[in-house]
Amino acid sequence: MTTLRVLVADDHPLWRDALAEDLTRAGIDVVGTAPDGPSAVRRTKATRPDVLLLDLNLPGLHGAEVCAQIAGVDTKVLILSASGEEKDVLAAMKAGACGYLVKSATREEIVAAVRATAQGRATFTPGLAGLVLGEFRKLAKAPPQASGRPVPELTDREVEVLRLVAMGLSSREIADQLVISHRTVQNHVQNTLGKLQLHNRVELTRFAIERGLDESPLA
Amino acid sequence: MTRGLAIFRPLALAYAVLMAWLHRDEMVHPWAAVAIFAVLAAWSVAATLAGRVTGRTVAVDLGLAVAGVLATNVAYPRAVVVGGVMTLPSIWSASGVVAAAIRGGERWGFGAAVVIAVADVLGVVEVNAGTIHNIVLLVLTGSLIGLSARLARESQRFLEASVRAEEAYAERERLSRAVHDGVLQTLSYINRRGREIGGDGVDLADLAREQERSLRALVTVGRGIPTGPANEDLTAGLRALQSDRVDVSMPAEPVTMPADRGAELLAAVRAALDNVVLHAGPEARAWVLLEDLGDEVEVAIRDNGVGMEPGRLARAAAEGRLGVVTSIRGRMEDLGGGARWVSAPGRGCTVSLRAPKQRPARAGGKDPG
Known part of the structure; x- marks a missing residue:
């Protein structure tokens, strides 16, 4: 297995160094660190790491903005933030982040989440699962759009899995309870995130097109 | 003049x-x-x-x-x-x-x-x-x-x-930014390092985590948009129940209910959490999930405690000692909703509370769940 390459972005020097040290000790290659949003974007584009370990509240650019600006780069983003900031995390996840972990997580949990992120597996906290669930319920309630385009919907199974994640069950416990494989549970979680991000991209494109048409030059 | x-x-x-x-x-x-x-x-x-x-x-x-x-x-x-x-x-x-x-x-x-x-x-x-x-x-x-x-x-x-309100708000924002950037980061650092050091470090970590949570609750409280005196925002009420042992998951938007009904629902949730402390064992943790189902709200309270055998609730009811369970179910039925328990020995217990947001046309309608 090739060594994982990770960029650590955090404005708190104490944190940043401790994180970098933990990752290095676990055999992960920390290719660099960044103390603010703009430099996180620049260095990600320059070093193209496997994973960007991103603090949500960086000076200069917010987490969601960082995610949006590096959307073209093949780097996966794992958000690290204090608990209680799930709403802002949701914005970052919609903008393309792949996982979320609270800062009070242990070293082992962080290392495991970085490895999972590198493989494209989504990392959810219960709080984030509750928000994603709420987001889909809101979309389902919204009046049908004029374009007639269907709003994204979750399958019953996806809703079930998300609810269990939101109630604090690990993916192994969920697999046991639903009598499905561990891998299937992870796929369900990942699909919900994929649908949300797709919906977000479609909305952004639609918005851009509408604005473009509105502002077409008057002859 | x-x-x-x-x-x-x-x-x-x-x-x-x-x-x-x-x-x-x-x-x-x-x-x-x-x-x-x-x-x-x-x-x-x-x-x-x-x-x-x-x-x-x-x-x-x-x-x-x-x-x-x-x-x-x-x-x-x-x-x-x-x-x-x-x-x-x-x-x-x-x-x-x-x-x-x-x-x-x-x-x-x-x-x-x-x-x-x-x-x-x-x-x-x-x-x-x-x-x-x-x-x-x-x-x-x-x-x-x-x-x-x-x-x-x-x-x-x-x-x-x-002008006064604006000043108070700006001051609050400034304080919470300062607390967020400095104190909270340091507390979570102490929490993490303490746990890694082990021994007395764990006590230190527990203290730091507790302080971090309560401080965060303090600086995030009341930042939502007021929804009017007649309605209660359940997300605000549930956020206050968050603690070292209780995780709360909910939608990003406020979930509102007439204030008296919201207060009843929150009281039922609190009773269910008290029950966790009493029966689930000293190591048990609890998770609360709030869902907005349109006309109804659902709150699920899960713990990872000792759980109970199937039929225990029914037996307790037959013996006439149900206490908290009766009071929770009673509250929910008064709201035109219902309460449901799922549990197994060693696998914790999940209580699902469901109630319509508005008072039903005819009181006493029971949720089949």
């Missing part, structure tokens, strides 16, 4: 004296005019020095104006008064009306104008075009100045309140 009044009083008095002086030949008792003007002058000075307009000064203003109007009949012979000579205080009478308007808004202004008008009519007896003209002007002056005084005062009050 009182400053304008302080300028108006002496100017109006000077004008009144000038008018009286031009008509001095027609007077039968000039001493009455002199006495009135002396009193008015003294009062004008005193009122200006006092600086404030109160109910009492308004009464004095009006009283003197009425006395002055009535004294016109003493100073001039009857024929002259009926002939249309100005009353002794003439436009000075308006100062009482203006003072009343400043003090109490358009109603006081109108009332004061009516008092002066009645005095004019009674004093002059034979009403002529000039008197009516003056009365109309006086009523308009009192009402309009009163209205603008009240509006000015209200907008001043509103401005002050919004």
Whole structure:
């Protein structure tokens, strides 16, 4: 297995160094660190790491903005933030982040989440699962759009899995309870995130097109 | 506004004296005019020095104006008064009306104008075009100045309140940013490192985590948009239940319910969490999930404690000792919803509470769940 390459972005020097040290000790290659949003974007584009370990509240650019600006780069983003900031995390996840972990997580949990992120597996906290669930319920309630385009919907199974994640069950416990494989549970979680991000991209494109048409030059 | 009044009083008095002086030949008792003007002058000075307009000064203003109007009949012979000579205080009478308007808004202004008008009519007896003209002007002056005084005062009050609220909000934002960037980061660092060090470090970590949570709750509370006094935002209520052992998951948007119903639902959630502490074992943690299902809300409370055998609830009910379970179920059924328990030994317990947001048309409808 090739060594994982990770960029650590955090404005708190104490944190940043401790994180970098933990990752290095676990055999992960920390290719660099960044103390603010703009430099996180620049260095990600320059070093193209496997994973960007991103603090949500960086000076200069917010987490969601960082995610949006590096959307073209093949780097996966794992958000690290204090608990209680799930709403802002949701914005970052919609903008393309792949996982979320609270800062009070242990070293082992962080290392495991970085490895999972590198493989494209989504990392959810219960709080984030509750928000994603709420987001889909809101979309389902919204009046049908004029374009007639269907709003994204979750399958019953996806809703079930998300609810269990939101109630604090690990993916192994969920697999046991639903009598499905561990891998299937992870796929369900990942699909919900994929649908949300797709919906977000479609909305952004639609918005851009509408604005473009509105502002077409008057002859 | 009182400053304008302080300028108006002496100017109006000077004008009144000038008018009286031009008509001095027609007077039968000039001493009455002199006495009135002396009193008015003294009062004008005193009122200006006092600086404030109160109910009492308004009464004095009006009283003197009425006395002055009535004294016109003493100073001039009857024929002259009926002939249309100005009353002794003439436009000075308006100062009482203006003072009343400043003090109490358009109603006081109108009332004061009516008092002066009645005095004019009674004093002059034979009403002529000039008197009516003056009365109309006086009523308009009192009402309009009163209205603008009240509006000015209200907008001043509103401005002050919004400036205060804005300052408080900015200060709160500044504090929470400072706390967020410094203290909370350091606390979570201590929590993590303490746990890694082990031994006494774990106690330290527990302390740091506890402080981090309560501090965070403090700086995030009340940042939502107020939803009106009649509705309660369940997300705010549930966020307050978050603790070291309780995780709360919920939608990003407020989930609102009429306040009394929301309070009942929150009480049921609290009771379920208390039950976790009592029965799930000392190591148990709990998770709360709030879902907005449109017309209904659902709150699930799960713990990872010792759990219970199937049928235990039914047996306890048969033995007539259900305590908390009955009270939770009772509350939910009162709301037109229901409560459901799922548990197995060693696998924790999950309580699902479901209730319609609005009071159902017929109370007592049961949720099949």
